[in-house]
Amino acid sequence: MSKLPEEEHPHKAFGWAATDTSGILSPFKFSRRENGEDDVTLKVLYCGICHSDLHCVKNEWGVTKYPIVPGHEITGVVTKVGSGVKKFKVGDHVGVGVLVGSCRSCENCQQNLECYCPKIIATYNHVYYDGTRTYGGYSDILVANQHFVLKFPDNLPLDAGAPLLCAGITVYSPMIYYGMTEAGKHLGVVGLGGLGHVAVKMGKAFGLKVTVISTSPHKEKEAIEKLGADSFLVSRDPEKMKAALGSIDFIIDTVSAVHPLGPLLGLLKTNGKLVQVGLPEKPLELPVFPLALGRKLVGGSNVGGLKETQEMLDFCAKHNIAADIELIKMDYLNTAMERLSKADVRYRFVIDVANSSL
Ligand SMILES: [Zn+2]
Numbered sequence: 158m159s160k161l162p163e164e165e166h167p168h169k170a171f172g173w174a175a176t177d178t179s180g181i182l183s184p185f186k187f188s189r190r191e192n193g194e195d196d197v198t199l200k201v202l203y204c205g206i207c208h209s210d211l212h213c214v215k216n217e218w219g220v221t222k223y224p225i226v227p228g229h230e231i232t233g234v235v236t237k238v239g240s241g242v243k244k245f246k247v248g249d250h251v252g253v254g255v256l257v258g259s260c261r262s263c264e265n266c267q268q269n270l271e272c273y274c275p276k277i278i279a280t281y282n283h284v285y286y287d288g289t290r291t292y293g294g295y296s297d298i299l300v301a302n303q304h305f306v307l308k309f310p311d312n313l314p315l316d317a318g319a320p321l322l323c324a325g326i327t328v329y330s331p332m333i334y335y336g337m338t339e340a341g342k343h344l345g346v347v348g349l350g351g352l353g354h355v356a357v358k359m360g361k362a363f364g365l366k367v368t369v370i371s372t373s374p375h376k377e378k379e380a381i382e383k384l385g386a387d388s389f390l391v392s393r394d395p396e397k398m399k400a401a402l403g404s405i406d407f408i409i410d411t412v413s414a415v416h417p418l419g420p421l422l423g424l425l426k427t428n429g430k431l432v433q434v435g436l437p438e439k440p441l442e443l444p445v446f447p448l449a450l451g452r453k454l455v456g457g458s459n460v461g462g463l464k465e466t467q468e469m470l471d472f473c474a475k476h477n478i479a480a481d482i483e484l485i486k487m488d489y490l491n492t493a494m495e496r497l498s499k500a501d502v503r504y505r506f507v508i509d510v511a512n513s514s515l
């Protein structure tokens with residue numbers, strides 16, 4: 158029997174997986190489900206490396222089932238659509254983010270908040286409806302229900318745009334929900350990493366004054382000159398922190414290590430809002446006095462629904478916002494993970510999947 162060309166075996170997939178808590182990734186052959194009526198198959202072109210990927214390959218959240226193929230900042234080109242798919246056609250550029258399924262009927266789903274559905278199916282390390290495991294974008298192909306596939310705008314680069322699918326929506330959604338987009342207001346962005354650097358760009362696109370708040374003074378030049386921040390505040394400098402008391406309207410806190418909230422709440426004006434999007438492993442201490450006396454609010458937020466994710470992509474396309482990335486090949490993955498664990502990347506690794514040997 159002659160060997161069928163690759164596109165006729167859409168269920169055979171090649172990726173990179175971690176198989177134990179060492180988190181070391183290596184080549185892995187597996188199966189994707191057949192493309193169903195409402196499904197889209199895409200050839201993966203790029204996949205961003207999110208901090209969650211690092212946590213998951215090492216089972217730091219205690220929920221990892223091995224083998225795990227991470228990756229939920231996925232862009233690619235459609236190679237097949239089911240008969241029920243009207244939104245996409247072969248050749249379209251698309252994206253898949255952190256979720257590939259939800260119940261579609263609960264209160265959250267009905268409000269386009271699929272990301273808060275209790276029956277959410279994550280893009281990797283979860284079980285799909287048919288009982289198969291979900292594997293992420295560190296692989297050559299992906300099959301996803303059309304509802305969970307995003308149209309990738311033409312002028313958004315597929316490589317630098319990929320991180321928007323997790324990092325981007327994670328900061329965009331709270332800005333919209335908590336009303337942090339009014340031009341002229343003052344936004345503080347805590348932590349200048351994958352999330353923070355996109356938050357700076359979005360803040361500027363909304364017409365906000367943006368201050369980066371960081372423990373690393375050496376990031377000042379880049380924050381202002383390259384990312385467009387208006388000012389930079391070193392959180393370890395008590396003099397500067399004191400001078401900035403009560404000067405900021407909104408804060409997006411992207412720091413995922415345990416850190417004190419008190420000094421940040423002090424920076425907020427009356428009615429100020431702090432939204433936590435970084436996910437520290439241990440609870441943070443919440444000082445109530447500054448909250449009550451300044452009628453301040455502390456909130457949280459987790460990615461966004463599909464409708465809002467599409468809006469975010471369109472917003473980024475319109476304002477030429479993408480991530481600052483370091484493009485790597487798959488065989489550099491383990492080094493990239495090592496460097497990511499030391500925050501040694503400006504600001505997101507993206508895997509050039511289509512040009513890597515799998
Ligand atoms: Zn992520």
Ligand SMILES: [Zn+2]
Binds near residue numbers: 265266274275276
């Ligand atoms: Zn639901």
